[in-house]
Amino acid sequence: MNKLILSAAALALMAGAATAETVRLGTEGAYPPYNYIDDDGEVAGFERVLGDELCKRAELTCEWVTNDWDSIIPNLLSGNYDTIIAGMSITDERKEKVDFSQNYTPPSASAYAALSEGVDLEGGVIAAQASTIQSAHVVETGATLLEFPNFEDTIAAVTSGEADAVLADKDTLVPVVAEGEMMFVGDDVPLGGGIGMAFRKSDPELRGKFDAAIQSMKDDGSLNALIKEWLEDSPTF
Amino acid sequence: MLLADRCPIFSYCADPDTLEGLTWLSCYMTTGKHLAFYTSFGTVLLLLAITAPLALSFGFFAAMGSRAHLPPVRWLANLYMAVVRGVPDIAFFLFFVIALDQGFEWMRHQVLCPDWDQPIRQGNDFIVCQAAKLPQNSAPELVHQIYGFGLAVLTFAIVFGAFAGNVLAGAFKAVPHGQIETAEAYGMTHRQAFWRIMVPQMWTYALPGLSNLWMVLIKATPLLFLLGVEDVVYWAKELGGTKTARFTDYPHGDWRMWYFAGLLIFYLLFTKLSEVVLSRITRRLSHGQATAAGEALRKAGAGA
Numbered sequence: 199m200n201k202l203i204l205s206a207a208a209l210a211l212m213a214g215a216a217t218a219e220t221v222r223l224g225t226e227g228a229y230p231p232y233n234y235i236d237d238d239g240e241v242a243g244f245e246r247v248l249g250d251e252l253c254k255r256a257e258l259t260c261e262w263v264t265n266d267w268d269s270i271i272p273n274l275l276s277g278n279y280d281t282i283i284a285g286m287s288i289t290d291e292r293k294e295k296v297d298f299s300q301n302y303t304p305p306s307a308s309a310y311a312a313l314s315e316g317v318d319l320e321g322g323v324i325a326a327q328a329s330t331i332q333s334a335h336v337v338e339t340g341a342t343l344l345e346f347p348n349f350e351d352t353i354a355a356v357t358s359g360e361a362d363a364v365l366a367d368k369d370t371l372v373p374v375v376a377e378g379e380m381m382f383v384g385d386d387v388p389l390g391g392g393i394g395m396a397f398r399k400s401d402p403e404l405r406g407k408f409d410a411a412i413q414s415m416k417d418d419g420s421l422n423a424l425i426k427e428w429l430e431d432s433p434t435f
Numbered sequence: 436m437l438l439a440d441r442c443p444i445f446s447y448c449a450d451p452d453t454l455e456g457l458t459w460l461s462c463y464m465t466t467g468k469h470l471a472f473y474t475s476f477g478t479v480l481l482l483l484a485i486t487a488p489l490a491l492s493f494g495f496f497a498a499m500g501s502r503a504h505l506p507p508v509r510w511l512a513n514l515y516m517a518v519v520r521g522v523p524d525i526a527f528f529l530f531f532v533i534a535l536d537q538g539f540e541w542m543r544h545q546v547l548c549p550d551w552d553q554p555i556r557q558g559n560d561f562i563v564c565q566a567a568k569l570p571q572n573s574a575p576e577l578v579h580q581i582y583g584f585g586l587a588v589l590t591f592a593i594v595f596g597a598f599a600g601n602v603l604a605g606a607f608k609a610v611p612h613g614q615i616e617t618a619e620a621y622g623m624t625h626r627q628a629f630w631r632i633m634v635p636q637m638w639t640y641a642l643p644g645l646s647n648l649w650m651v652l653i654k655a656t657p658l659l660f661l662l663g664v665e666d667v668v669y670w671a672k673e674l675g676g677t678k679t680a681r682f683t684d685y686p687h688g689d690w691r692m693w694y695f696a697g698l699l700i701f702y703l704l705f706t707k708l709s710e711v712v713l714s715r716i717t718r719r720l721s722h723g724q725a726t727a728a729g730e731a732l733r734k735a736g737a738g739a
Contacts, residue, residue: 220573228673230682235673237683238467261576265663269529275559276533277540277568278663295559350676354689373679400560 220259221404223249224279227264228348229370231428232285232393235264244428245283248302251420255411268328268347271295274396280404281397285367287331287390297399299409301392303425306432308332308389311371311380312356312363319384325352325361331390332365356380369429451684463685472670476701479656479667482584486591487649493596498603512600519597528661532590536569543567583662590662595652602644607633609640611725639720639728646713653705671698 225233227241236242241262253260263279274282274296288298308331310319320341326333328345336343344361346352353374355361363383364371374380395412397405415421422434447454448462463469500512519527540563541555548564555562565571570578610633618628657668675691721728 222572228676230679234682235468237685239471240467242682259573263576263579263663264665266660269661272533273663276537276561277563280572350672353677354691357689373681374677376681377677377679398560398562400557400562 220261221253221281222261222263222279223253224263224265224270224274224282225249225284226267226270226348228267228350229285230373231369232367233283244424245285247428248415248421248424249283251415251424252408252411255414256407258407266347271396275398277398280401281395281408283395285370285393286396288392288394289331289390291334292396295399296396297402297405298394298396299405300412301394302412302415302421303393303429304433304435305388305390305392306429307368307386308335308365309368309371309382309386310363310365310384311375312383313359313380315381315383317362317383319363322362323360325355325364326366327352330366332367335387335389336365353380369432372431459685466685468670468674471665472667472674475665475667475670478584478659478664482588482591482656482659483653485588486595486652489588489592490595490599490648490652491645493592494599494601494603497596497600498607501600501604502607516597516600516604519594520601524594524655524658525661527594528590528658531593532586532662535586535589537561540567540569543569580664583664584659587659587662587664591652591655591658595648598648599645602648603637603641605644606637606641610636614725636724639717639724639726642713642717642720646709649709649713650706653709654702667698667701671695 225241225245227233227235229243231244233241233243233245240246241264246262249260249262265273265278267284270282270284270286271292273279282296286292288301292298310317310324318341320339322341323344324336324339324341325344325346326336327349328347333343333345344352344355346355349366349370352361352364352366356364357379365387368382368386371380371382375382395405395408397408412421415424416435425432425434445462445465447458448465451459451462454462497512497516500508501516503509503512540561544551544555544563544567547566551564553562570582614632614636615628618632619625623631656666659666660669671694672691675689675694677689678686680686717728718732721732723729723733
């Protein structure tokens with residue numbers, strides 16, 4: 199009997215070893231439509247669907263983890279998760295700390311949204327999420343930058359009158375503007391080199407796997423279909 | 436929309452668009468996300484229940500250490516109290532916890548992967564072999580949560596232990612010296628005098644300081660989110676944020692004020708409860724003490 203239990207345990211162990219390795223995907227969960235928490239408390243959005251499909255193609259078991267935007271890169275480096283898939287634009291500054299996969303969205307526009315027309319976008323107060331390409335851009339334009347830790351707070355700042363306008367990825371602003379209270383102002387601003395997944399520099403193997411999976415989704419057009427479904431205004435590949 | 440199949444608690448919640456008023460509210464308040472919110476109250480209470488006694492024992496050892504005859508023990512205890520009290524909580528939570536986690540992994544790495552030939556630090560990255568990872572990458576999310584929670588408990592205990600240590604050290608000094616002299620005159624050893632005379636009397640002086648610490652600890656729990664544990668404040672922010680109809684069955688505007696009002700009530704009630712309990716303990720500890728409160732109790736007892 200004991201032997202039976204032992205061999206069963208050994209079998210179970212071997213079966214465990216045979217399954218694919220587990221990869222932990224880190225995301226913010228507060229940036230719809232890219233990533234957000236749905237009514238069931240699960241990570242959802244464009245990147246959830248994309249990430250699950252990439253894991254399937256790369257034959258990896260994936261687990262979703264949420265983390266504050268502020269500490270999302272440090273926690274990747276210290277190994278709390280293995281990759282960031284959180285609407286993170288590929289920039290030179292970030293490349294100094296992490297390696298990116300190829301982009302899974304083409305470079306797309308950022309846009310200003312405000313409560314009324316005629317906002318002074320270069321001399322006024324502009325809200326943006328901290329440590330984003332948008333906050334860096336606001337500083338360059340000479341406007342007064344008001345930084346917030348998440349997207350939601352930047353919108354709240356505009357509706358409360360604390361800021362004159364918000365600069366964010368256009369895709370995230372589209373659903374907000376559709377609600378009716380806010381409108382797009384000024385011209386779209388092309389920023390960043392598209393969105394990619396971020397990896398530890400010491401982890402080229404995993405990056406290669408996801409790179410190949412993204413390429414295969416680009417090749418068979420499924421990535422474009424996904425972009426069209428979730429990010430209506432975004433260009434496709 | 437690509438939302439997963441849900442199994443609502445009330446069967447009428449299957450089609451939220453048709454709901455109104457109270458039925459809508461009852462469905463809204465029982466979404467999976469709200470259940471996670473309610474669970475997080477339990478997480479916070481559990482954290483307090485484990486952290487408080489642990490921090491108190493850290494503090495007790497520190498206070499005892501600061502009175503030790505052996506100079507190195509005294510220095511160590513005083514150093515612990517001085518350094519930890521001097522470092523801001525948030526810095527402690529950001530750096531110390533990462534260091535603690537990496538320390539554990541480094542030790543496991545030394546034991547489990549002796550043949551590893553690559554450096555552990557490569558630029559910004561901290562790399563140990565898969566087997567040394569804590570918790571294992573393949574472990575279910577719950578294990579990661581529990582590990583984060585454990586780190587949080589330890590960190591809270593170290594931080595609040597330093598403050599408690601200082602309070603207790605002060606309380607030891609507040610016990611009238613005559614008490615110890617009398618004890619020794621009765622032939623008690625140093626140890627006996629400490630445990631039988633000093634410690635029981637010390638609590639009544641320590642309690643006001645300790646109750647302050649408890650109140651601060653209650654409100655420090657949002658630091659949990661820094662460790663990846665989702666606490667009440669995280670969920671209140673997440674649930675209260677504007678929800679557009681595209682991403683939820685229950686769209687609403689910015690309701691964060693209401694969720695935070697709810698948290699306010701929770702914290703106020705909890706504070707009130709703590710006060711009631713603490714005042715009972717104070718009363719009990721004051722019995723027969725040579726303090727004003729003890730004297731008042733004695734007179735009240737004599738009058739009755």
